[in-house]
Amino acid sequence: MPDKALILVDLQNDFCPGGALAVRGGDETVAVANRVARHFELVVATQDWHPADHGSFAANHAGAAPYQVVDLHGLSQVLWPVHCVQGTPGAAFHAGLTARVDQVFPKGTDPTVDSYSGFWDNGRRKDTGLAAWLRGRGVRTVYVLGLATDYCVKFTALDACGEGFATYLVEDGCRAVELAAGDGERAIDELRASGVVVLDSSQIA
Ligand code: VGL
Ligand code: ZN
Numbered sequence: 001m002p003d004k005a006l007i008l009v010d011l012q013n014d015f016c017p018g019g020a021l022a023v024r025g026g027d028e029t030v031a032v033a034n035r036v037a038r039h040f041e042l043v044v045a046t047q048d049w050h051p052a053d054h055g056s057f058a059a060n061h062a063g064a065a066p067y068q069v070v071d072l073h074g075l076s077q078v079l080w081p082v083h084c085v086q087g088t089p090g091a092a093f094h095a096g097l098t099a100r101v102d103q104v105f106p107k108g109t110d111p112t113v114d115s116y117s118g119f120w121d122n123g124r125r126k127d128t129g130l131a132a133w134l135r136g137r138g139v140r141t142v143y144v145l146g147l148a149t150d151y152c153v154k155f156t157a158l159d160a161c162g163e164g165f166a167t168y169l170v171e172d173g174c175r176a177v178e179l180a181a182g183d184g185e186r187a188i189d190e191l192r193a194s195g196v197v198v199l200d201s202s203q204i205a
Contacts, residue, residue, distance in 0.1 A: 002138070006142070008044070008099070009045075009046050010047065012147070020082060021177070023147050027094060043101050046105050046106075052085050075113065105133075108121075131163045144196075150186070158194055
């Protein structure tokens with residue numbers, strides 16, 4: 001049984017150039033994902049999958065603008081442009097993603113709470129089933145890449161660590177939103193400090 005899995009985080013059109021919440025170079029992560037996936041027997045993908053009335057959308061708060069920070073049911077929340085609405089082209093995986101994906105884990109489906117991590121919502125009230133899925137298959141080590149470094153990749157990797165998985169970040173397979181310059185680098189520093197091993201895709205054999 002393989003003891004490692006690859007987690008592809010939010011490789012969706014809305015996070016790629018031309019998308020609603022475009023990340024610079026976001027589409028460049030897809031080729032890395034395809035290349036790296038060949039080394040894994042288990043590949044999972046998270047999918048940001050919001051209802052149209054999601055509380056993280058600035059459009060759903062009267063008088064609010066994107067990137068403003070508000071309190072959303074007791075949690076600090078960055079308000080985002082409308083993105084990754086369930087069933088829309090923006091929510092679909094990038095067409096260049098050819099890697100076999102064994103299981104998709106949707107997140108952000110509850111309109112009252114955002115979900116950056118592929119494991120838990122931001123209030124840690126509900127889990128997606130990802131940890132149990134991995135453990136059920138004997139996985140002890142996970143490799144993480146995708147979008148975006150400073151949000152969903154960061155919290156997915158932190159939770160993977162917290163759930164007891166040996167966690168590797170494939171740095172060249174990630175791109176950051178960078179609302180503030182340096183957010184991507186700070187996220188990587190924080191991951192290292194939390195025990196995540198940061199490596200390059202060329203180091204995966
Ligand atoms: C993400 C902001 C809002 C991400 C998702 O995938 O990093 N960022 N929703
Ligand atoms: Zn989102």
